[in-house]
Amino acid sequence: MKRMTRRTFLGSAGVAAVAPALGAVPAAARQADPAGIRVENDVVFGTGGDMDLHLDVYHPPAGAGKRMATIHIHGGGFSGGSKAGVASASNAFARMGYVSIASQYRLTGQGRWPAQIEDVKAAIRWTRANADRLEIDDDKIAVAGYSAGGLMALFAAGTPDRPGFEGGGGNPGVSSRVAACVAFYAATAATGGLMPEGSDQAARDAASPATYISADFAPTMFLHGVEDTTIPPESSLEFFGRLREAGVKVDLHLFQGAPHAFEVNNPDAALASAQVADLFYERLVINPREYPPFGFGGRGRGGGRGGQ
16 A cells, blocks of 8 residues: 655545554554654543543653643544554654643543543643643643544533533642644534433533533634545534634644544654644744734735735
């Protein structure tokens, strides 16, 4: 099978490789990049019910840190997958200078909703409580969610410090607010895979991130493959539109030819996605600024003939 390079991923007429199922990542894909990235594996960050919850911390190369962290939330249909499934993306974000945290949460066979979002918020609180150890600013924490994990990332972005979803998994009293959200081919509505059998529509709505859209929603970026047949890109387009109507700072990138889970076991696609996220973070979190106003003729306001 032909190897997809970053150039062909961004500009080709099609994608040559189809990503494997989330969680089924070969050991080679879970290794740290040799360019100075250091990985701490299986750090206990809290508890979910009677089980310890673990995360992996990908530290950027020395001198490259941007004092910002991204917590990566894996997919797997809510009932499967693991933090190993976001190794490629975690490594790519670390290469860009971000502390990357691949986090575990209870699957539906281990805990009923809202256990999953409680665990995600516990990971956010742990990250903020350990900001000095991680060498990050505690107001610069983002979430990146993938497929089913995308629902949790969006949910966290819309429910900062909201009672009923915080849980008791660790670091009580620490804020679960995030500075930004990156949603990779995200599930945007609660489905039968998440909710217990027999759940009514009101319960499904309460577990859907769109219910919590407001102007307080964290700045959000969507990334989606045009050829995704698992979660069609129209779901990201619709959510993008609703956030935009609410006045949320929002961005959207569609990748021509890319399938579902396009970055899994594909370092070039993962790095391209991290570069797009880097631009988003830089402009909205690290060095906030607006785009300059449009100037006719490309010469700025009042410049040349276009400014007349």
